[in-house]
Amino acid sequence: MRRGTIALLLTVALxxxxxxxxxxxxxxxxxxxxxxxxxxxxxxPKGSCWQKNITPAVFDTVTxxxxxxxxxxxxxSDEQTLPTVQYQTKTRHVMIKKRNEAWFETLCPxxxxxxxxxxLQHALTDRKLYHGAIHGRLTDDTRTAIRTLQHKDGxxxxxxxxxxxxxxxxxxxxxx
Numbered sequence: 463m464r465r466g467t468i469a470l471l472l473t474v475a476l477x478x479x480x481x482x483x484x485x486x487x488x489x490x491x492x493x494x495x496x497x498x499x500x501x502x503x504x505x506x507p508k509g510s511c512w513q514k515n516i517t518p519a520v521f522d523t524v525t526x527x528x529x530x531x532x533x534x535x536x537x538x539s540d541e542q543t544l545p546t547v548q549y550q551t552k553t554r555h556v557m558i559k560k561r562n563e564a565w566f567e568t569l570c571p572x573x574x575x576x577x578x579x580x581x582l583q584h585a586l587t588d589r590k591l592y593h594g595a596i597h598g599r600l601t602d603d604t605r606t607a608i609r610t611l612q613h614k615d616g617x618x619x620x621x622x623x624x625x626x627x628x629x630x631x632x633x634x635x636x637x638x
């Protein structure tokens with residue numbers, strides 16, 4: 463009962479996730495491709511799929527010493543007081559770079575079939591980014607290689623962007 467309920471909820475949740483027109487796709491492919499619920503930018507073409515690229519804010523810790531004014535003991539005369547310098551450490555966090563969110567177009571789950579993922583794994587192997595078996599499944603090792611490849615282009619995601627797929631020649635291979 464519990465497994466069936468979870469499967470039903472997952473099917474309903476993933477049926478429209480990630481694609482602007484809400485088309486239904488194979489939920490297995492959607493679960494592999496679309497790990498974080500997505501929709502797309504408001505001006506996205508109907509039928510396109512999108513992922514949000516989130517670059518987290520970068521902070522630095524700044525520590526500095528502040529001189530604390532000397533407190534005189536009223537019972538002592540000025541001659542008895544030796545000048546002692548005291549400091550207090552102050553620490554604060556400074557934002558170096560703001561958080562950034564940007565959409566990028568991805569392949570839709572229906573496009574991520576076994577043949578395309580196999581071609582992707584070959585392309586990643588040729589670039590010495592993927593060292594696993596060529597089996598046509600989108601595994602963690604494949605995703606890590608995708609993230610490494612796309613990171614150079616400023617895309618911090620393991621979801622294959624349309625631009626990356628085009629640059630690897632995967633869409634030409636899929637049309638043949």
